[in-house]
Amino acid sequence: MLTLETRAKIRRDREVLKKSIKQISRDRHVSRNTVRKILEEEPGQEIGYQRSIQPRPQLGPYVERLEKILEADWPQPRKQRLQAKQIFETLAYEGYQGAYDSVRRYVKAWRTEKGRNPGTVFIPLYFEPGSAYQFDWSYESAVLGGVHQSIKVAHFRLAHSRMIFVVAFLRESLEMLLDAHNRAFKFFGGCPHQGIYDNLSTAVDKILKGKERTFNSRFEAMCDHFLVEPVACTPAAGWEKGQVEKQVRDVRNWFFKPIPQFADLEELNHWLADRCWGWASTHPHPEQKQRTVAAVFQQEREHLIRFSRPFDAYKERECRVSSTSLIQYDGNQYSVEAIAARKAVTIRAYAERIMVIHKGKVVADHLRNLSKG
Incomplete structure (x- = not known):
């Protein structure tokens, strides 16, 4: 099997x-x-090619000379070391005709490798259109129906265009995680080829060596459904999803100060989706500064795996129905058809409803009560 x-x-x-x-x-x-x-x-889509080796046709003959300069400069105190621009000018005087950026990248890579603790150095990553998104949770506050509540906000960020999506829940459980992906991919109109995560307890059952993980079977099924490859960050390596880490801080300031007030969670989430579009339409892309995030996103959309249908986003659990035709889930009781009394059933918990299955037949389908008792 x-x-x-x-x-x-x-x-x-x-x-x-x-x-x-x-x-x-x-x-x-x-x-x-x-x-x-x-x-x-199930069918899928094609992934774009990503170059793994950077050719250096102009710099190649000058690499040996460049490394001698760097070796001689390395013992100097950090603030007194030559800048990449100075090294470039030295090479240009000696006949180098290539670009400054090639020298800058080589100097940065060489010094990172030479450093005693390169694992703590932040290395900006470049992402091709449609190649990856980053995910994280944050804890915020909102007033819903006149009641001040702590909410859990799921953050998505397309790594190339920087397009954002956020959605709020009252729980940070598996079914909420799955539902958040349905909403995000529908909002984007598709999904990238890779998802970058930290080691979520709701998604990761076991952390293995390096980036290897044993993922939760339902989370794995969702990734299979959308043809997304999940990639887990190295523990304590926050820079591997630095974009969404920064987004968490920024969104808190943009959307949750002052504390938003709405009738219910659904109204809040409609407002958050509108704010995401509004932000993207007015903010310039950090690399393509003449274009907005929204403009770059519209171009990236062509590279996403098309969103065809949502994943069946439930968490499943077995239980026995009471003699009074009741089951208990998450501190609340739900009624089922009398035919299932005293029998084993399967509970499927969704973000907004509870479904109960007995011998392949639905014997209960309720709106979910997320309050205790």
Whole structure:
């Protein structure tokens, strides 16, 4: 029996990486018939090429000279070391005809590698259109129906265009996490090829070596549904999703000061979505400064995996119905059909409703009560 993770990798190999069935069969050590069966279950989209090696046609002949300058300069106190601009001018005087940016990148990479603790150095990342999004939670306050409440806000940020989306919940549980992805990908009109996360307790069951993780099966099923590859950050390496870390601080100042007041959570979330569009339409992109975030986002949309249908975003649990045809979930009781009294049933908890299944039949479907008791 193939794991959900392996089935998702096979789909991405074919639909995203465009590998042949023969190559997938060889790489994943499964039969071609098995590959064909898995591919018939759900289609996907193609991922863009990302260059991993930076060529240096102009700088190449001057690398040895550049490294000698850097080696001689390294023992100097940090504030007295040569600037990249000064090194570039020295090389240009000696005949180098390439760009300053090539020298700057090489100097930065060399000094980072040479440093005694390079793991703590922030290295800005470049993302191709549609390549990745970053996710995080934050804790905010809002007045809902006249009551001051603590809310959990899910933050999404497209790493190329910097387009943002935020949505609020009263819980930070698995079903809320899944629902947040449905809302975000519908808002964006699609999803990037990778999702960058910290080690969420609701999504990660076990942290392994390096970036390897054992993800929750429902979270894995959602990623498989959207053909997204989940990537977990290295513990204590916040810069790996630095964009969304900054977004959390900025959104708190932009949207939650002063504390917003609305009739209910739905009204708050409509307002937050409008504010996301408003912000993107008025803020310049940090790299393409002549264009707004919204303009860059409209171009990036063409590279997203198309949003076709939402994921069935529930968390499942087994329980037994009481003699009075009641089940209990999250501190609240819900009634079920009498036919299920004293019998084992399956509870499917969604962000906004509770569904109860018995022998494949729905015996209860209620709006969810998120208050205790």
